[in-house]
Amino acid sequence: MTSANAAANLSRDETAARSASISLRDVRVELDLTGAPDAGRTGFPTVVTLEFDATVEATWVDFIGESVERVVVNGVDRDVAWDGARILLAGLEGENVVRIEAVGAYSRSGEGLHRFRDPVDGETYLYTQYEPADARRVMPCFEQPDMKARFTFVVSAPAGWHVLSNQAAVRTEVHGDAQTVEFAPTLPLSSYITAVAAGPYHGASGEWSRDGLTVPLGAYCRASLARHFDADEILEITRQGLDFFHEAFGFPYPWSTYDQVFVPEYNLGAMENPGLVTFTEAYVFRGASTDAQHEARANTILHEMAHMWFGDLVTMRWWDDLWLKESFADYMGSHASAAATRFADTWVSFAARRKAWAYQQDQLPTTHPIVADIPDLEAAKLNFDGITYAKGASVLKQLVAYAGEDAFFEGARRYFRAHAYGNTTLDDLLAHLEAASGRDLRAWSAAWLETTGMSTLTYDREAGELIQTDPRPHRLAIGCYALRDGRLERNALVEADLRDERTRVELPDADLVLINDGDLTYAKARLDARSLDAVEEALSTLEDALARGLVWSALWNATRDGELPARRYLEIVRRHAPGEAHVGLLGGVTGNAAFAIGHYVPIEARAEERRAWLDLTWAQTQAAAPGGDAQLAWARALSGAAAFDDARAGELRAMLDGAAPVPAGLPLDADLRWSWLTALAATGHAGEADADAELARDDTATGRTARIRVLAARRDADVRAAAWHAAWDDRSLTNDHLDATIAGARTGESRSMLARFDDEYFARIRDTWSERSIEIARRLVTGLFPASDSLEPVDAWLAANADAPGALRRLVIEQRDHLARDLRVREASLRGR
Structure with missing residues (x-):
């Protein structure tokens, strides 16, 4: 049973009650990955032994898989009571040993244990992805972050495969065509950051040493991608990051190994499993790549590395405090990139792209405080968003400026020492930051972590005042630029503190007044009419990339808001x-x-x-x-x-x-060829024969996915209709193939071919939410939302489905808001021309 249902959607209250009555100590997980679905097995045996104390006679263990074969409580076989998501454990005593034998299901959606077969060489690759609650798709477990345990993994897999987990292997036995690998017990971990990867991965190795500590390093990808794998740069960034965090956090790297695996059909950018970080294969550049792509990869490597402390060593108690790991990791990824690698201007990309994500999310009706109210797992799944990541990182950047960098890192060091291998809340962190900085941070927390929305800042030239909507405290700088000989040059930088709706500032006469120059605060900055004229004439002459990025951001925000x-x-x-x-x-x-x-x-x-x-x-x-x-x-x-x-x-x-x-110098590599071919298909200038010919040139996993998109993008109403229905109905589509099908159907001028399905979309989404995993259902609900010219259909659905699951309603409400903005801005553009 793999559907999302009420039993699977754990609530904060019930998990809090469970952790109050259960003290988990040790978990042993035995996985048999020697069988393959095409050999007659559709799943894999999983045997788990849990050791824990209890103050109740019964509780439940979470598991979503094919079957539960046996439940043994303290040596006594119990009747299997499993509803597809929860296994009832009865007859508990003060001290307990529970053994559960079950069969898990291989995943093709990137949730749980994902199984991928490489079309290039026929090899099979496995990896796990759990956050926030998919460990239960692989092993019966207590699926909540505040029930940490020492995990011992024992994995049977085909001989010759690399088999990896959070710790180093301590025993390997080979039996003919199979091997059994046992890993050292972990230090206390939450279930969602345990991990396994297995397959004939191509690997590169190294080590990092500092102050008597030596950590073995590994970097892995599929064998068919080995010639594209720039492991040297990846390991260089890894060493630079470990140097930086070792010094900054004052707490030795807490895990025994540091492996990084780049895996296929991955739903995320990366995941911070301690000792075994998983990354999307998009970071293995199989063709031409820009410096921005390398910067983004470095940032992600360092983001996940920061999690080794923020999130893994010290973990939030429940998903309300997801920001305790994601906001910090997002901030630290940019901070460490700028401080420790060649990507010294990382904050330019942060200001232009990460904050754009936050600004968009924060203007939705479903926005939430950085410290959010997360009642259940479905809500947690949707809160891995621009607020938790980018807005959180933005306000942390402000906090560092406010409290001082030294005090900030000293507070972090105290936090790690006090709560290592435990769970925390907002108050725990604030206490240590306050002690280190000597500042009262409760007002800062109330203004930035516990509120929603953002200020919009404008400059009133006649009054000489900065005006802010939604007033809150800001420390910022205002750049004053003169337009001379067609170039914009800064002649003054004025710092200011804002708190009220209007604040008097003394500025010299300037053609361009750039509010928040240096990007010190989180706010939308508007350009006044004279400034807009100046950047229209000379934006590209600004020498400072960060200043240009802030101007581009101001222009885009004004366009999105219908003001430009x-x-x-x-x-x-x-x-x-x-x-x-x-x-x-x-x-x-x-x-x-x-x-x-x-x-x-x-x-x-x-x-x-x-x-x-x-x-x-x-x-x-x-x-x-x-x-x-x-x-x-x-x-x-x-x-x-x-x-x-x-x-x-x-x-x-x-x-x-x-x-x-x-064009001279342009690398017409496989990815660019597929991209151009998709465009030709969308305008009726390429068809199936062209896609097949291109696949013959690039018969890889990426090529096969690209072919799906090309075929779905053909300019034919029947083709688009078939793609639309395949997205909903073809359960054999993997996560990547589903994305390609949706993207193809929506390529180019698709509205005229898909409008006839608007009613069917709204008729389908509720059943889809209950029948499919949240990862797949979310793709369908957001990817196929009708690009209508009316809000009436979506408003009718919302009115008729007030009792729909909250996470589903949130997605629909957000899509409605995007559509409403489109319609509103178009109308404003008509008026403004």
Whole structure:
């Protein structure tokens, strides 16, 4: 039984009661991974022995799998009482040993134990992914973060495979074609950060040493990706990060090994399993890659490394305090990148992209405080969002500036020493930060961690005042720039403290007043009319990348809010994006421009804007410096533009066929080829034979997924209809193949072909939520939400489904809000032209 149901959705109250009555000590997990589904077995045997004390006679253990075969409590066989999610344990005593024999189900959705077969060489790869509550898909367990235990994993797998877990192996026995690997017991861990990976992975090894501590390092990927795997850079970043955190946190790296595995069909960017971090294969660059991609990977490596302390060593008691790990890791990923690696300007990307995510999330009707109210697991699953990550990291950056970097890290060191291998809440951390800094942080917490929304900051030139909506305390700087000979140059930087709605500030005369210069606070900053004129003329002349990023952010936020007409925003992009030297900013700007055309430009003006955008992306692909990051960024943007307008279809087709030269220096690798081919399919210039021919060139897992997208993107109403129904009904689709099917169906001008399914969408989503895993259901609910020109259908569904699961309603409400914004901004753009 694998459906999401009431029994599977654990609540905060019931888990708190369970942990109050159960003291878990040790868990032994025996997994037999020697059988394969295509050999007649659909699952894998899993045997778990739990040792715990109890003050109750009965409780339950969580498990979602194929079957439960046997339950033994203190040596006595008990009747199996399992509802598909919970196993009843009766006859408990003060001290207990419980053995459960069960069969888990291999996953193709990235939840639990995911099984992947590589089409290149036929090899099989396994890995686990549990957060927040999918360990129960692999082993019967107490699935809540505050019930930590020492876990011992014993894994049987085919001989010759790498078998990895949180600790180092202490025993390996080979029996013919199989091996059994036993790992050392872990230090106390929550179930959701235990992990196993097994398969014929390609690996690179190294070590890190400091102050008498030596940690073996490993980096792994599928064998068929070995030639693309730049393990040297990955291990270099790893060593730099361990150096930094060892010094900064003053607590030795707490786990015995540090392996990093890049795995296929992964739902996340990465996961912080101690000693065995898993990453998406998207970070194995099989073709051309920009410096921004390498920066993002480094940031993720360091984000997960920070979790070895924030989250793994010290873990939140319940998901309300998810921020205690994710906000800190998000902040630390950027901080360590800037301080310890070659990516010194990481804060530019943070300001432009991570905070954009936070701003968007914080304006939804479902926004929540950083310290959130999480009543159950479904709510927890949806709170891995822009608030918990990026807004949390943003306000922590403010806290570091407020309390002082030395005091902040001293508070962290005290926190780790006091709560190592335990569970905490907000108050625990604040107490240590206050003690280290000598500051009262309760008011800061109330203003930033326990509220929602953000301030919008504007400058009233006539009054000489900064105005903020939703007033809260800010410490920020205002940059004053003069426009001289067509260039913007800063001639003053004025610091200010804001608390009230209006604050008097003395600023020199300036063509551009850039509020929050340096990105010290979390707020939307507006450009006044004179400043807007100045950046329209000379944005790309600003020397400082962070200042340009903040201007681009201000322009985008004003466009999203309907205050800057979308078409004027696009004019600024066309004028200044070609001069944007920071490839991370360029990628964000081109993505925002494409989104603005599809969502915010009035329908009657879209064709004109799409042609202008196609012309620009085409021209810049030709004109950008050969072989540079900008050229690659423009070529990727060209893919999206060409999916709506076929004016360049002939040239693209000729380059793909080898009949015309590719722009000098542009690497027309497999990924870019598939992207261009998808665009051609969406405009009717490529079909199944072309997709098959491309697959013959790139018969890999990525190629097969790309082929699905190309086929679903063909400009044919029946094809789009088939893809739409396959997404809902084809249970054989993996998580990646489902994404490709949805993306293909939505590529290019899809609305006219999918509008007929609007009613069916709303008829399906509630049953889908109850029948499919939350990971798959979420993809369907968000990915196929109708891009309508009316709110009436979604409002009718919300009114008729007031009793629907809260997590489902949250997703629908958020999609409604996105649609309402589209309609509202289009209308404002019509008025503003």
